[in-house]
Amino acid sequence: MPEAAPEPVLEVRDLGIHFGGLHAVRDVTASVPAGQITAIIGPNGAGKSTFFNLISGFYQPTSGSIRFLGEDITRLKTHQVVARGIARTFQTTTIYKELSVLDNAMIGHRVRTRAGLLDALLRTGRERQDEQGSRAGAMRALERVGLASQAGRPAGALTQEGQKRVGIAMALASDPRLLLLDEPAAGMNPEETVSLMGLIRELVAGGLTVALVEHKMSLVMGLADRILVLHHGQKIAQGTPAEVSRDPTVIEAYLGGHAHGGQMGQPGQAGGSHA
Numbered sequence: 001m002p003e004a005a006p007e008p009v010l011e012v013r014d015l016g017i018h019f020g021g022l023h024a025v026r027d028v029t030a031s032v033p034a035g036q037i038t039a040i041i042g043p044n045g046a047g048k049s050t051f052f053n054l055i056s057g058f059y060q061p062t063s064g065s066i067r068f069l070g071e072d073i074t075r076l077k078t079h080q081v082v083a084r085g086i087a088r089t090f091q092t093t094t095i096y097k098e099l100s101v102l103d104n105a106m107i108g109h110r111v112r113t114r115a116g117l118l119d120a121l122l123r124t125g126r127e128r129q130d131e132q133g134s135r136a137g138a139m140r141a142l143e144r145v146g147l148a149s150q151a152g153r154p155a156g157a158l159t160q161e162g163q164k165r166v167g168i169a170m171a172l173a174s175d176p177r178l179l180l181l182d183e184p185a186a187g188m189n190p191e192e193t194v195s196l197m198g199l200i201r202e203l204v205a206g207g208l209t210v211a212l213v214e215h216k217m218s219l220v221m222g223l224a225d226r227i228l229v230l231h232h233g234q235k236i237a238q239g240t241p242a243e244v245s246r247d248p249t250v251i252e253a254y255l256g257g258h259a260h261g262g263q264m265g266q267p268g269q270a271g272g273s274h275a
């Protein structure tokens with residue numbers, strides 16, 4: 001008998017947004033179970049990043065609703081969403097390379113405790129008062145990603161994977177319940193990808209819930225508990241890696257000429273192609 005899925009932390013219902021005539025996300029009803037890793041996949045332009053932008057408050061949906069931990073967050077702004085416990089990383093690395101690893105993580109912490117990034121960067125008086133709290137929160141985040149010993153180094157001196165970890169620490173510094181990772185393995189070589197997968201597993205073992213957008217099928221199939229598949233903005237499947245990888249609609253979507261980042265792999269495959 002299949003195990004019952006844990007309670008969802010996030011539930012979206014009939015979620016949609018259109019830009020002019022283009023429905024980037026349309027009527028998506030899906031959930032993210034607590035304490036698990038949910039991957040969002042789909043061919044190029046399927047609406048994955050837009051879906052993340054809706055959840056994190058960067059875009060306002062034109063239809064549907066988003067509930068997080070039972071609360072309606074559909075109309076909240078980004079900093080309000082962060083304060084509720086959802087943090088994200090970005091597709092391209094958005095760290096400040098000339099600043100120290102610790103300063104980067106502190107910026108992540110301040111974004112949660114202040115109204116915005118500008119405050120954090122300008123270090124206002126109010127900001128300085130909170131410096132110690134930020135430092136402690138940032139150090140905790142660096143410990144979680146294994147970078148505490150690198151705190152004083154310029155972030156730009158770290159490897160690509162190290163810089164990725166800094167980006168994750170920035171998100172973790174807000175102490176989220178749900179972490180959204182946008183293409184965590186982009187630009188990583190196979191060893192770095194495996195190492196990053198280990199980190200994500202550790203974070204989830206520590207109680208975090210993760211949703212990630214990723215093209216690298218080796219990572220998705222080896223890591224995800226559940227997969228949500230989008231195509232042309234619509235949900236075409238949601239299930240375990242084994243279920244979605246043998247779903248004819250999913251296979252068709254990937255083989256239909258829009259494939260990006262390799263074809264559907266098999267669950268547990270260690271290798272795999274990259275975009």
Ligand SMILES: Nc1ncnc2c1ncn2[C@@H]1O[C@H](COP(=O)(O)OP(=O)(O)OP(=O)(O)O)[C@@H](O)[C@H]1O
Binds near residue numbers: 022024045046048260
């Ligand atoms: N701000 C915007 N204004 C207009 N169109 C947009 C905007 N954001 C996204 N789109 C369009 O919405 C569609 C979905 O884009 P999105 O970036 O979400 O896809 P994706 O699945 O993340 O793609 P990729 O795998 O290439 O990153 C695309 O056609 C894109 O051009």
